[in-house]
Amino acid sequence: GAVVSQHPSWVICKSGTSVKIECRSLDFQATTMFWYRQFPKQSLMLMATSNEGSKATYEQGVEKDKFLINHASLTLSTLTVTSAHPEDSSFYICSARGAGLSNQPQHFGDGTRLSIL
Amino acid sequence: ILNVEQSPQSLHVQEGDSTNFTCSFPSSNFYALHWYRWETAKSPEALFVMTLNGDEKKKGRISATLNTKEGYSYLYIKGSQPEDSATYLCVTGTASKLTFGTGTRLQVTL
Numbered sequence: 555g556a557v558v559s560q561h562p563s564w565v566i567c568k569s570g571t572s573v574k575i576e577c578r579s580l581d582f583q584a585t586t587m588f589w590y591r592q593f594p595k596q597s598l599m600l601m602a603t604s605n606e607g608s609k610a611t612y613e614q615g616v617e618k619d620k621f622l623i624n625h626a627s628l629t630l631s632t633l634t635v636t637s638a639h640p641e642d643s644s645f646y647i648c649s650a651r652g653a654g655l656s657n658q659p660q661h662f663g664d665g666t667r668l669s670i671l
Numbered sequence: 672i673l674n675v676e677q678s679p680q681s682l683h684v685q686e687g688d689s690t691n692f693t694c695s696f697p698s699s700n701f702y703a704l705h706w707y708r709w710e711t712a713k714s715p716e717a718l719f720v721m722t723l724n725g726d727e728k729k730k731g732r733i734s735a736t737l738n739t740k741e742g743y744s745y746l747y748i749k750g751s752q753p754e755d756s757a758t759y760l761c762v763t764g765t766a767s768k769l770t771f772g773t774g775t776r777l778q779v780t781l
Contacts, residue, residue, distance in 0.1 A: 558714065590771075597675070598771040659720055
């Protein structure tokens with residue numbers, strides 16, 4: 555089946571560091587990729603949607619200058635958390651969807667646990 | 672109902688027991704409902720996508736039903752096995768966005 559690779563799996567870094575997370579579709583072309591965040595005991599919350607070759611669409615309350623998303627190819631999207639602070643510590647997970655019906659399931663990466671000290 | 676709500680939050684059953692979970696969602700502007708299984712340290716795995724009122728889907732010992740008019744879906748597991756232990760996510764979707772429930776965490780013991 556469709557495989558999405560996300561890395562790193564976990565990151566621990568100092569406050570003020572910028573962190574890049576990669577999401578790759580390994581065996582299909584991901585025309586749309588999604589980035590989610592999950593805080594403890596809460597549901598996954600969509601941060602942004604990116605379509606290959608165009609600017610990402612951010613959900614309300616998500617700072618686009620803080621969370622930079624690049625989707626330059628059909629197999630790779632990156633999320634960069636710029637100047638990360640402890641409140642950015644969370645679980646970040648990407649998903650990808652190929653072309654076709656938009657009610658088809660999304661394929662998820664394994665997620666990245668980010669801890670900012 | 673404004674959000675996707677799942678119950679129970681967690682469930683502990685013995686091997687061989689049958690069990691079911693509930694997902695409630697806003698019935699207006701319904702588009703699609705997804706069930707995912709999310710095992711620890713793995714990525715969520717799609718189980719079912721349902722779009723029509725009255726839909727019933729089955730995959731092995733797991734099945735799901737959908738009622739879009741009243742805004743609920745049930746997921747059933749027959750004869751639970753330890754490998755069924757996971758968090759089961761209910762997700763409603765529009766053309767561009769998925770809204771997740773907080774999941775039901777199932778633990779199956781011998």
